[in-house]
Amino acid sequence: MAELKINQSLITPETAEQLVKICPFSAISYDGELHINSACKMCKLCVKKGPKGAVEYVEDEAKVTVDKSQWRGIAVFADCADGGIHPVTFELIGKAKELAAVIGHPVYAVLMCNGDKGYSERLLKSGVDKVFVYDSPIFENFTVTTYANAFANFINATKPSSVLVGATNIGRSLAPRVACRFRTGLTADCTRLEMKENTDLVQIRPAFGGNIMARIITPNTRPQFCTVRYKVFSAPEQQENATGEVINCAVNPDWEEPSVRVLNVEHKPPENDISESEIIVAVGRGLKSKDDLQIVQKFADSIGAQLACTRPLVECGWVDASRQIGLSGKTVAPKLIITLGVSGAVQFAAGMKGAECIIAVNSDRTASIFDVAHYCVIGDMYECLGELEKMIKEAGK
Amino acid sequence: MNIIVCIKQVPGSSNVKVDPVTGVLIRDGADSKMNPYDLYALETALSLKEAHGGTVTAVTMGPPAAKQVLLEAVYMGADNGVLISDRRFAGADVLATSYTLSSCLVSLGNYDLIICGKQTTDGDTAQVGAEMAEFLGLPHYSNVQSCEIVDGKLKFKCMLGNLVMSAEMDTPCVICADGEINTPRLPSYKRKKAAEGNADLIKVLSLDDFIDKDPKHYGLSGSPTQVEKIFPPEKMSEHVVVEGTSEENAAHIYKILCDRKFI
Structure with missing residues (x-):
């Protein structure tokens, strides 16, 4: 060893x-x-x-390496358990096409559903070469082992080189399950993906719980699994004349997990999802007390922004977890984000780097948030908010 | 109902940086704590135990110092703890970590329910629970909001995107508790006092205690992923620094908001 x-x-x-x-x-x-x-x-x-x-x-004595030439294609899991295809699926197809172009591999989508309600057509229009459809009542509700059995069937039959899965609740359950079954590597929440000519997928993500990025590869096993969050990559344009084909795959009823019985499924009323918001005001540990949130909320309201926060504010119970940005919260890619008193740990930055415009206010000029911000405002967040409020009020008159 | 809760010791702060010149990691302070998401998993286990009896065992993999989080779990109400500690486990990725935990559970045996936290705050992968379930051949659900035992089966609610699913699962099984689902109890001083001097509370296991003793299946050797390189996060190549009086700063922000038509 x-x-x-x-x-x-x-x-x-x-x-x-x-x-x-x-x-x-x-x-x-x-x-x-x-x-x-x-x-x-x-x-x-x-x-x-x-x-x-x-x-x-x-070093180990030479590791047994798979014959990489036997593994072709980049497969994307199409998450449609919520009644429609989750948009992260299209973002991943866009990235898969870029990666596949480097090595001349095809791009596949893998779909498990109970009734193909136009899903495969939409996937074809996003430019995949093949959509593998597993259509059966056993996929009506998400049971991880049932889905994993179908996914394993696809991998055994098609031997894709890489598998990209959206880091949705379902993807985060399914990807590890299947990766483990093939005793292969899985890199969670990648923020960048690159392809080597030898088909090794370069997976980049924050690592070691700190301000560090790691380049991770899976050199000796196939397929290579990774998950990517929603809003990290951009979705490709839908094409009118799709050239790919739909492959209907046989479903074995024995794949159904016998030990789980679904009793009820309810739609949760959609909350104000910060990942859908175009303008975000994010507050961090610079906030001195829970009461001061009102000041920030008032400013956010005045520019039509959603309020978001960093992990410490959730941990001390000041802000609801649904409003947390970062690796343990949500990934956002708004048109504008203003961060107030946010130091900018890499886990936070990973969750908001896709923003078109980042304005950071922090009194500490060495704060890491300034490494990712477009506009670095060095100063006290309270004073800044006070002045801004006056200006907005004045303009409103 | 014998419940196992998998917990982890994580750094107390996330202040780790790479020295841009030497490439050496710099970690401020050696303090560490229990992964905050594991507290919800522990609370879930302790509530189930209160309602249905049985035992709660906390399991962690880490250096000898990780014993501290097991003791904390005991002070909160766990019956005992198991520390999996061996240098041969060093450098484990998700697969090797999951395999090590599952090997430990196979050696321990006699469990009905395994509860994990949502994710750790140092790795942030949220994948170990699911891979461990696969190694053990057990069904699992993540993002579990609430659960109870009815007729020996686990009834639970979990989040699947915008769906709340209620289901029933046979035991043994694995669940990953979501964050913020309960109010974890505080460690009890009485339990701490009672635990003092009781060396049997925390069992330490190494590779030699497992059924699969092949070191190639663990640590770096058992990890299919390899870290090729670590590097500091890229910095913005173009950015504007504004440093004036509060009024000037605010005016600058105001102008950006107007220019980009947010106001």
Whole structure:
């Protein structure tokens, strides 16, 4: 197995101290001997940045690699469990077409439904080469194992190289289930995707819970799974004369999960979904008290914006979780977002980078939000809001 | 009803940066805490136990220091904890982590329900619960809002996009509790006092305790994904810095709003 080998002969109190400092995960300790504990994330920084030879990375014996040429095509899961195709599906088809162009692969859509209510036609018009349709009453309600059985059937029959799944509630249940069944890699919530000529999908996402991006690949297994959130990519134009074809796939009734019985399904009244909003005012830890939310809300109302927030405000119970932007909240791509007192952790930035115009107000000039903002306003959010309110009032007269 | 709750110790702050020159990660402060989403999962388990009896076992995978979150779970009301700790698990991705947890559960046996949190605040993948269920061959539902046990079966409500689905699932099964679904109880001082000196409360397992002892199936070796490179997030190439009096700042924003026809 791949492991880190410590050359204790090269470890002195000085080199040990250096190594302990290098490890970002506090996994290295020294008590006369150097130890690496299970907090190690195998980032190998101790190998690369530490004293030469002190810690070595010992590779596996050659890993068994699949024959990548046997796996062709980029498949997109068409999420239509909510009665219509979820728009993230089209965004992924658009991206899949770009990726497929690099390696000359076809683009597929995979659809499970109870009655094809024009779904496959819409998918064809978005430019896919083939739509694989699994149409049966067993797909009326979403049961993850039932859907996973059909998805596995598709993968076994078609052998796609990559599988792109929208990070909807359903996609987040289904993608891991199927990826696991094929003992292959899954990268969640990718913010960028690229294709290598050897068909390795380059998946980029924030990592290690910090202000860090990682390029992730799945070099030895196929298919390569990833999920992407709604509003990260753009949907392609619908074509009038679609050239793709619909493949109707046989459904085995035994695929139905026997241990789940759906009792009732209700539509939840749609709330003010911030991911659909064109203007957003987002507030962060610069907000001093829950009462001050009224000031921000009033400003948001005055420019017709939705109020959104960062995770800490949800954690302390000031704002409802449905209004949270970021990896653990929602992804938004409005025409305008004004952030007030938001520091701009990478998890937050990942959820709003698609905005056309970002205005950030923060009194800390080193705040990371200024790395992603188009307009960086360095100043106190309260004073700024007060002045803006006056100006808007004045203009209204 | 024997319930297992999978929890994780996460960094107390997300202040991790890459030094742009050396490429070394810089993490401020070594403080850590229980993943906040796991508190809802624990509360769900403890309420079920109160209503139907049985046991609640908290399980975590991590370094020796992760024992702390198991103790916290015990102070909240869990009966005991299991720490899976082994350097051979280092560098595990979603698949290898899920496999390690499922191997541990297979070794422990005797469970009716496994509850996970929605996601962690350090990895943010929300995929481990589902993959673990697949390894164990159990049905699972995510985004579970509420649940109860009726005639030995789990009745639950979950969110599927804009749909609320009510369903019934045979046990054993896996659920991932949604966030904000209950008010997690606080750790009890009495339980903390009672737990003091009781070394049996937290069991520590390593690869040697599992049925599948092949180290190739765990850690970095068992991970199909590879991190090719880490890098700081890209910065905006063009941006305007406004730094004046409050009035000037506000006037600048006001002008952008007008120019772009938001006002």
